[in-house]
Amino acid sequence: MKVVCVGGGPAGLYLAILLKRQDPAHDVTVHERDPEGSTYGWGVTYWRGLLDRLRAHDPETAGAIEEHSVRWSDGVAHVRDLTTRHHGDEGFGIGRHRLLDLLAGRARALGVRLEYESEVTHPPAGADLVVAADGVHSALRTSAAHDFGTRVTTGRNPYIWLGTSKVFDAFTFAFTETEHGWIWAYGYGYGSDRSTCVVECSPETLTGLGLDRADPAEGLALLGKLFAGVLEGHPLTARPGASWQTFRTLTNRAWHHGNLVLLGDAAHTTHYSIGAGTTLALEDAMCLAGALRAHAGLPQALAAYERRRRAALLSAQSAARYSAQWYENLPRYIDLPPHRMFALLGQRHSPLLPYVPPQLYYGLDRAAGRLEALRRLKRWLGPRAARALHARSTAHRD
Numbered sequence: 313m314k315v316v317c318v319g320g321g322p323a324g325l326y327l328a329i330l331l332k333r334q335d336p337a338h339d340v341t342v343h344e345r346d347p348e349g350s351t352y353g354w355g356v357t358y359w360r361g362l363l364d365r366l367r368a369h370d371p372e373t374a375g376a377i378e379e380h381s382v383r384w385s386d387g388v389a390h391v392r393d394l395t396t397r398h399h400g401d402e403g404f405g406i407g408r409h410r411l412l413d414l415l416a417g418r419a420r421a422l423g424v425r426l427e428y429e430s431e432v433t434h435p436p437a438g439a440d441l442v443v444a445a446d447g448v449h450s451a452l453r454t455s456a457a458h459d460f461g462t463r464v465t466t467g468r469n470p471y472i473w474l475g476t477s478k479v480f481d482a483f484t485f486a487f488t489e490t491e492h493g494w495i496w497a498y499g500y501g502y503g504s505d506r507s508t509c510v511v512e513c514s515p516e517t518l519t520g521l522g523l524d525r526a527d528p529a530e531g532l533a534l535l536g537k538l539f540a541g542v543l544e545g546h547p548l549t550a551r552p553g554a555s556w557q558t559f560r561t562l563t564n565r566a567w568h569h570g571n572l573v574l575l576g577d578a579a580h581t582t583h584y585s586i587g588a589g590t591t592l593a594l595e596d597a598m599c600l601a602g603a604l605r606a607h608a609g610l611p612q613a614l615a616a617y618e619r620r621r622r623a624a625l626l627s628a629q630s631a632a633r634y635s636a637q638w639y640e641n642l643p644r645y646i647d648l649p650p651h652r653m654f655a656l657l658g659q660r661h662s663p664l665l666p667y668v669p670p671q672l673y674y675g676l677d678r679a680a681g682r683l684e685a686l687r688r689l690k691r692w693l694g695p696r697a698a699r700a701l702h703a704r705s706t707a708h709r710d
Contacts, residue, residue: 474532585636
């Protein structure tokens with residue numbers, strides 16, 4: 313099969329890797345419009361579950377990604393001058409540049425052709441399969457917009473994606489109160505000397521602080537002062553052209569048309585606050601490769617891919633929607649005691665939380681947690697108690 317993949321991000325590169333592993337005879341080319349080594353991001357996050365799935369599909373790629381990742385297992389929230397820390401699941405961070413470099417190297421080693429500074433805006437002739445993995449602004453999808461039924465919903469809060477030389481030892485949330493409202497940051501390490509720092513606030517806070525009209529240096533300096541407590545003297549940095557923007561949630565009525573199929577952000581986006589964009593893109597690639605392996609006919613394979621991924625995405629899309637709304641309604645939660653606020657921050661994906669008073673929800677969640685702990689204890693004790701009773705009865709008979 314001749315495959316043309318447009319977009320050299322994680323989704324496109326990993327699909328190329330999987331297809332060549334499935335059948336080295338596949339002719340796979342990846343076209344990327346930007347020069348090799350350039351990327352718009354800082355670091356990306358993922359969790360152990362993704363690493364396990366990567367290992368099942370290609371152990372070599374999984375091993376390289378894990379080797380170059382940093383990890384954490386705590387979450388920290390700073391609210392005014394108070395701090396609370398919770399232990400949680402193991403998370404990982406890796407630089408986007410490093411991730412792309414590892415994927416590109418693996419793809420080349422398997423015989424994939426990588427064409428950089430090669431912009432493709434319309435499906436090329438002669439390919440059996442054309443994959444649009446060229447992001448939220450996909451030119452390929454746009455060229456056939458009426459066939460895909462693309463819909464974009466713009467969020468409320470502005471945000472900006474920054475970096476810092478401060479290395480966070482946990483996934484860090486920092487909430488700062490200003491005379492114009494709250495502004496907050498999400499920070500996580502992705503290397504030995506670098507972290508990502510995403511800053512968000514309400515539109516009113518942005519304009520009140522003058523961040524919407526400040527030049528880049530002034531804006532970074534002001535943000536550095538607002539988050540001085542967590543940055544500990546380290547500066548914030550921005551990529552050239554970085555600016556405040558609002559998140560665009562993108563959906564499509566259809567994910568494939570003829571031999572053209574959408575992958576990753578070209579097919580769907582989920583709010584950055586759940587940290588799942590790269591994971592979902594890689595899982596798209598796994599699913600599409602599996603469908604192409606399982607179905608002899610291309611229409612059947614593409615239909616199976618779309619059906620499975622749509623179903624799999626429902627929970628993530630719901631979580632992302634409620635997560636974004638939690639931050640948009642931050643004043644509802646911010647004055648709770650920090651440990652309670654942080655607990656509800658962890659519950660922000662819940663569809664019930666917006667409709668239940670926060671203090672009541674916290675109490676109900678704690679009670680449910682205690683009940684579940686008792687259930688787990690009973691399940692754990694059950695077999696042991698039975699064995700103990702059996703041992704005593706046997707000893708009595710003896």
